[in-house]
Amino acid sequence: MEELHQQQRDAVLWLKLNRPQALNALTASLVDALTRAIENAQRDSGVRVIVLTGEGRAFCAGADLKDPARGSPEAGADFVKAIGALTEVIEASAKPVIAAINGIAVAGGLELVLACDLVIAAESARLGDAHSNYALFPGAGATVRLPRKVGLNNAKHLMFTGDMRPASAWMALGLVSEVVADDGFIDAVSALAAKLAAKSPLVLARMKQALNDALDQPAPIALRYERALSNLHHFSADRVEGLSAFKEKRAPKFQGK
Incomplete structure (x- = not known):
């Protein structure tokens, strides 16, 4: 099964993480595919906006801890480095990147969200850092980007506790721009992407x-x-x-x- 589904609708490129059985957890191959897709979009004048979303009930549950690519501490460090490089590609994209949070977004999944320009979430979506729950240390930007998005004290509370919160709570903190009812979510994301694609x-x-x-x-x-x-x-x-x-x-x- 294709881990990353790509679809271009007019000037909008939709990138959908497609590992629903694993809550769209990141593997080395998925990180590579997503990095290449965003880099390719930068060279494509027909793409003006990028939407990142997930298949099933999760946006992204972070790194896949069962991925063979994480078999040793060295391999694990290299894998986290690749995720960090991916977030830098997203952040450096000259084209707006919208995070369309369809479901659970935690750990590395939250770090992907933090690198995006705009965040729109389904009402049922839940987000959190979660690294502290398993004695993991973030390596893809959470300690840098989260306090810039929600403030230092909020970032400490979210990272230390590892708690997940509903999308509405993240909207109150300033990370999520808009929360939409689940049944109107795709239409709302499409409308936002089309609005941006019509701009210069x-x-x-x-x-x-x-x-x-x-x-x-x-x-x-x-x-x-x-x-x-x-x-x-x-x-x-x-x-x-x-x-x-x-x-x-x-x-x-x-x-x-």
Whole structure:
């Protein structure tokens, strides 16, 4: 069975983890397939938005602890390193990546979510860190990204306890952008992805770059960087098209240039 199901709908690439019998736990081959799929999407001008989701009742239950690739401490460390590299590929993607949380998301699954740009969750979904429950230490970004998303004290409580919480609780913490009834979940994700795909891919890429970089910069430096990007963007074809469409009262046709 194919571990990663890929489907492109118009300008949206859907990547579905497809190991439902194992709660979509990550194997070395699945991590490799997902990494390659996102890297390939960066080179495909026909893809403007990426949606990451799971098959069955889980989004992703983290690393598959039964995977033969984790047979030794050295192999296990290499495997976690590969998951960490995957999260960096997601975070660095010039194209928006939406985490569509259809079900359980824990440990490495939560770390995938933390690397995504927007998070939309089904009402029944539950998320947690869970590493501490098995004396495991996260290696794919949880200690760095979680406090940036939900605050230091909340991150400590979530990581120390290993508790899972409903999607609504994570929305209150700021990680989840929207919680949707299960029966309308796919339609809601599709509508959000289509909305983003209709925008200028150039301006979204530049916004993502500036927003991500600003977190680690003093405000004066981040503001100078924003102004530099803004000045550069004045010479883009998409900006010209956007203004023309506004004046002519029509839908813009962006080329990403």
